[in-house]
Amino acid sequence: MPEKHFRVLKTSNGARAGELNTAHGKVLTPVFMPVGSQATVRTLTPGDIKEIGFNMVLANTYHLYLRPGIDTVKSLGGLHKFMAWDGGMLTDSGGYQVFSLSPFCKITDEGAKFRSHIDGSEHFLTPELAVQYQEALGADVIMVLDECSAYGDSQEKVQEAMERTHRWAERCLKAHQNSEQSLYAIVQGGIFPELREKSAEYLTGLDFPGYAIGGLSVGEPKDITLEILGQTTMLLPENKPRYLMGVGAPEDIIEGVVRGIDIFDCALPTRVARNGALFTRRGRINIRRAAYSRIDRPIDPECDCYTCRTFTTAYLSHLFRSEELLGLRLASIHNLRFISNLMKDIRNAILNGTFDSFREEFLAEYKTTNERTRLDQKGKWLRGRSKRE
Numbered sequence: 001m002p003e004k005h006f007r008v009l010k011t012s013n014g015a016r017a018g019e020l021n022t023a024h025g026k027v028l029t030p031v032f033m034p035v036g037s038q039a040t041v042r043t044l045t046p047g048d049i050k051e052i053g054f055n056m057v058l059a060n061t062y063h064l065y066l067r068p069g070i071d072t073v074k075s076l077g078g079l080h081k082f083m084a085w086d087g088g089m090l091t092d093s094g095g096y097q098v099f100s101l102s103p104f105c106k107i108t109d110e111g112a113k114f115r116s117h118i119d120g121s122e123h124f125l126t127p128e129l130a131v132q133y134q135e136a137l138g139a140d141v142i143m144v145l146d147e148c149s150a151y152g153d154s155q156e157k158v159q160e161a162m163e164r165t166h167r168w169a170e171r172c173l174k175a176h177q178n179s180e181q182s183l184y185a186i187v188q189g190g191i192f193p194e195l196r197e198k199s200a201e202y203l204t205g206l207d208f209p210g211y212a213i214g215g216l217s218v219g220e221p222k223d224i225t226l227e228i229l230g231q232t233t234m235l236l237p238e239n240k241p242r243y244l245m246g247v248g249a250p251e252d253i254i255e256g257v258v259r260g261i262d263i264f265d266c267a268l269p270t271r272v273a274r275n276g277a278l279f280t281r282r283g284r285i286n287i288r289r290a291a292y293s294r295i296d297r298p299i300d301p302e303c304d305c306y307t308c309r310t311f312t313t314a315y316l317s318h319l320f321r322s323e324e325l326l327g328l329r330l331a332s333i334h335n336l337r338f339i340s341n342l343m344k345d346i347r348n349a350i351l352n353g354t355f356d357s358f359r360e361e362f363l364a365e366y367k368t369t370n371e372r373t374r375l376d377q378k379g380k381w382l383r384g385r386s387k388r389e
Helices: 046-052 061-066 070-075 095-101 127-137 155-175 193-204 222-233 250-258 268-274 306-310 313-321 325-352 355-365 371-383
Strands: 006-012 015-022 025-029 031-034 056-060 088-092 105-107 112-115 122-125 141-143 182-187 210-213 242-244 263-266 277-280 283-286
Touching (some): 006 325, 015 088, 070 127, 127 155, 268 277, 306 325
Parallel strands (some): 141 182, 182 210
């Protein structure tokens, strides 16, 4: 791990601008990581990702363990070389996918026995193996194995999973050998404030170099997400990076930053792009609608992405309505550039001391997805998550 892994440069009423130092370069925070679960951000090259404005990505240990295999990636020079990416990288432990994708999963204190969602083969993942696999992949930031509770689980069940997560975190810490990698803990506790407090207290006592907040945005109402998030970040060390897992809607990033979050990841920007939903400063638009089929201007005249510099709204609408693959790529470029520009604007506002007014103006203009619709979409995605990135 670099000598000074993280430092905060300036704060603005809870929002933080900082620097994350990795073996593959400095990462400015707040930062959003595009999701490349299987060593690729779908439809995009590493050069695209760099050009769009990102220098850190996320990859998924579960998917890479199943295909092409950890040993294969290691023998080919590690994940950076394998996917031709020279920037920062975070790998998750694969725990969430084990619990959510496997058609069979049995959890014990020893680890998780599960069946592959690809071919039904049986596997066993322990905290030690989760660390070993991530060390072999060679990411800059790696995650402990945790047990993520589902929204709606009883407090007793959530507490049991949280306490197991704590025991696993200690085992991960003992198994961690590579000093070039930073191992982050994951605070759990569901939607129960007292459990979140216990989890934060226990894990911060182990002095990890960074802390993630897991188990949020898994189907609960947004006001509950934000309440638990705000309560939890206040319990984490000010001198350590704070990572909110699986959150990537523009309005949620803004609300996460104001509550002290430094790192975000989510497949949402590229997933909704492939479904024809494009970000603008006024909210998402559905490019498949007939109303866009004759508009002779970019999707967002304020956007500087390749898609908006080169093509009209009508052309992009045509691609989606004709089911042409180029549409998926152009929409993904646009949505990720929107997020990249948003992160730059957020950081500049923090450094300039104007984040509060920036947040107010952005949220006043940006029309969010209806809460009922959002929960329905989230539920549908969770039920069909075996096809996720």
